[in-house]
Amino acid sequence: MKRRNFIYLTGVGAAAAMLPAIPVWGNEIPFEKSLEYVDPASKKIIADVALNAARSKGATYTDVRIGRYLNQYVVTREDKVENLVNTESYGVGIRVIANGSWGFAATDKMDKDSIAKAAELAVAIARENSRLLAEPVKLAPQTGYGEVSWKAPIEKNAFEIPIKEKVDLLLSVNDAAMKGGADYINSILFMVNEQKYFASSDNSYIDQDIHRIWPTFFITKINKETGKFETRNALSAPTGMGYEYLDAKPEHKIHTAAGTVYKGRYDMLEDARQGATQVADKLKAKSVEPGKYDLVLDPSHLWLTIHESCGHPTELDRVLGYEANFAGTSFLTLDKWESKKFNYGSKVVNITADKTEKGSLGAVGYDDEGVKCGKWDIIKEGILVNYQAIRDQAHIIGLDHSQGCCYADNWSSVQFQRMANISLQPGKQPLTVDDQIKNVEKGIYIVGDGSFSIDQQRYNFQFGGQLFYEIKAGKIVGMLKDVAYQSNTQEFWNSCVAVCDQRDYRLGGSFFDGKGQPSQSSAVSHGSATARFKGVNVINTARKIG
Known part of the structure; x- marks a missing residue:
């Protein structure tokens, strides 16, 4: 099984303390490979191998999760691109009940023999776990759905948007903040696509395509006389949408006594301009x-x-x-x-x-x-x-x-x-x-x-x-x-x-x-x-x- 690689966003200067640790796991892949999609029919073949292998070893229940997890992030600071990363993690996890106990095994080797061995290992683990079991697992009943699918109702796949367009957006956000008086700004676009397939001995075969996006920034302004500083983070919300999240229209803006906030969509450029003003006000606040x-x-x-x-x-x-x-x-x-x-x-x-x-x-x-x-x-x-x-x-x-x-x-x-x-x-x-x-x-x-x-x-x-x-x-x-x-x-x-x-x-x-x-x-x-x-x-x- 591939080791997870945790990549942490870091920065320099006062803004660094405000950057979150964003874990991204998997292997780096070319950006265009993110647009590939694995056919559900081939996933069903893989799932059936696991289901049959587990049943043959005595599992009374089995579920199989085949996952392709894509992560992409673009990181900038002031007028520089700090990082561009595109990763993929692809494999299968198999969970079983045997002797009344749970067992689990996983592999990224997607050939039939490796998948069957992982299923058999999950059963062996369940049998060992059962030796310490106080009472058997009791599952709520669940009727299988057969072959079904679900796709996030996105309008724009963020992975299809050219990297240059994303970089240009972030650099324009940074420029707006710096012109507004910010001393430092880091801006980030983080995008996720989970392509998940679930199969179980309850006779469910479920294919799902999930999208999430988070545009954010971290502004810092320093009082040159005192050395004190204040920060203002983006007022965006990470969301289960596509790139359309960044297409804010007037109806998506709520004007409050504290400035503009956003409902359903987000104007990153306007928020950066507003943020640069507000972080300066924070330095003078009572x-x-x-x-x-x-x-x-x-x-x-x-x-x-x-x-x-x-x-x-x-x-x-x-x-x-x-x-x-x-x-x-x-x-x-x-x-x-x-x-x-x-x-x-x-x-x-x-x-x-x-x-x-x-x-x-x-x-x-x-x-x-x-x-x-x-x-x-x-x-x-x-x-x-x-x-x-x-x-x-x-x-x-x-x-x-x-x-x-x-x-x-x-x-x-x-x-x-x-x-x-x-x-x-x-x-x-x-x-x-x-x-x-x-x-x-x-x-x-x-x-x-x-x-x-x-x-x-x-x-x-x-x-x-x-x-x-x-x-x-x-x-x-x-x-x-x-x-x-x-x-x-x-x-x-x-x-x-x-x-x-x-x-x-x-x-x-x-x-x-x-x-x-x-x-x-x-x-x-x-x-x-x-x-x-x-x-x-x-x-x-x-x-x-x-």
């Missing part, structure tokens, strides 16, 4: 006075709070203590769900899980167990009503079906329970961002995500952001800095008093949500409209304690 404030939280910020305080704690494996890596376990123990009255938030808090939302990072037709994806309630009018579960967990919470949220980040990784798109539903009454601000006597309007911390039960937390605006008597009066708010999950969501309507609903998200050991990374979106929270504790991050 440091916040600690205390209780009403918070008006933009979706470009709130997605991360939803992710950490709603997404992770409702993952059933964390609730059960089966998983604790990266994000710990969960305070949302089964007794809280069983009570049917656990007060998670206020009446306006409605949180759903959805693996089908168009444009979201997690949108697929079927999960990596061959379960057709859908949408379900997690929090309804403030009450915990459900979790996120997969086939071997469903019976624990009385479900007769999986919720379709099983995922592996590569053919060589075993699939397990991963977060669906977890979103705060918009309010039902007409309400704009301006309306929210008018209703605040003393508050802060926060745009963009920033640093955060949260405890290992997903309960006590602290969140920062990108841009902070002081609200007095219903009006924005200036920019603030050094802002972070502290709360606990239950207290915070119970302080939610209003959510803007559907017109303001937008997606944020992460390409790199880590989980598991060995660790895997998944892509997930979180939607919301701008929401208002009463009386939240705000601290000054620049002041020393004691």
